Amino acid sequence: MSAVMSRGDVLDLRPAELPAEVAGLRTQVRDFLAEQSAAGRFVSMPDSWIIGADLDFTRELGARGWLGMTVPQRYGGGGRSSLERFVVIEELLAAGAPVAAHWVADRQVAPSLLSFGSEPQKQRYLPAIASGECIFAIGLSEPDTGSDLASVRTRAVPTDGGWLVTGTKIWTSGAHLAHAILALVRTGDGGKSRHEGLTQMLIPVPDERITIRPIISLTGGHHFNEVVFDEVFVPDDMVLGQVGAGWKQVGSELAFERSGPERILSTIPLLRLLAERELLDAATLGRLVSRLWSLREMSIAIAVSLSAGRAPDTAAALVKDLGTLFEREVIDAARATGVEPDPSSDEPLSRMLAYAIASSPTSTLRGGTNEILRGIVARALGVR
Secondary structure: OHHHHOOOOOOOOOOOOOOHHHHHHHHHHHHHHHHHHHOOOOOOOOOHHHHOOOHHHHHHHHHOOOOOOOOOHHHOOOOOOHHHHHHHHHHHHHOOOOOHHHHHHHHHHHHHHHHHOOHHHHHHHHHHHHHOOOOEEEEOOOOOOOOOHHHOOOEEEEEOOEEEEEEEEOOOOOOOOOOEEEEEEEOOOOOOOOOOOEEEEEEEOOOOOEEEEEEEOOOOOEEEEEEEEEEEEEEHHHEEOOOOEHHHHHHHHHHHHHHOOHHHHOOHHHHHHHHHOOOOOHHHHHHHHHHHHHHHHHHHHHHHHHHOOOOOHHHHHHHHHHHHHHHHHHHHHHHOOOOOOOOOOOOHHHHHHHHHHHHHHHHOOOOOOHHHHHHHHHHHOOOO
């Protein structure tokens, strides 16, 4: 670690602890989830932050003050710490609760608005995000571009009072539920760097010039979409931050996307069920739990950094990389037990394994491929 620390603390993952005062909050969330589960209001699922959209559940979390927790109270948020938010989302994910509807808005759009948004944008969107009444989608990926965001081809051309946006976004989670899409578009030439000429825009939906086409998963579920913009008018006051500053802003946004515990807890409902049924041998269970605990400690260290106002971009990339590998390990261990995956089964383990397998190809893609993430870490450490 000393060699790493000598490079400007770019990979600061020193041990950290959650403060004792968050224990009461954790108990509140656990009690709430136990009540909701017992009442049959949700069924525990892996990847619940992607496939588990329930608008009523989202509004209930908003009513309890568990959305927009780090948003200042003057914008309708809780004015609480990143560590308190960490505890809440950790419990929600571990329970496999249906949090997909609000996930993008709460995780990354709200911080982006706080960092780069105008006062009218903050007033318009932040209270609605905190109450669970405003759902956002993120328009980043495009056809034929993979994880190379610098190759964005969706273009915005200036017009009277704003911009006309034309292009296609793909794998856009929750676009069919969204009230707005935060899109990265090209407003100028790349110049010396392809990272130049990119801008973020807040685009309300529905719009007659926006077509949202469902992409159905292997299990028959619908959470991904293709979004086509056909000369969509976006007024100047819906540009987020500065025109041409999109690349820098997206980098900040992706730090929030990659740093959360969802990168290590997506398959925990599956691991928990395997452990409860004693289907794993002691060595396998011990290996998985020890890896989980190590990754959790790393995730807590990132949460502490965020709470202190730092931007742990490199550490977040590393934990996301390791977390997605762990997700696959859990699935592989479950498959080795001989359980037959079936998304339509009434048997919870069979159904849960089917959904986990169907989602697993995306685990090392969403938020940046593992290869991209390793490049980020290598460059930050000066070894590439």
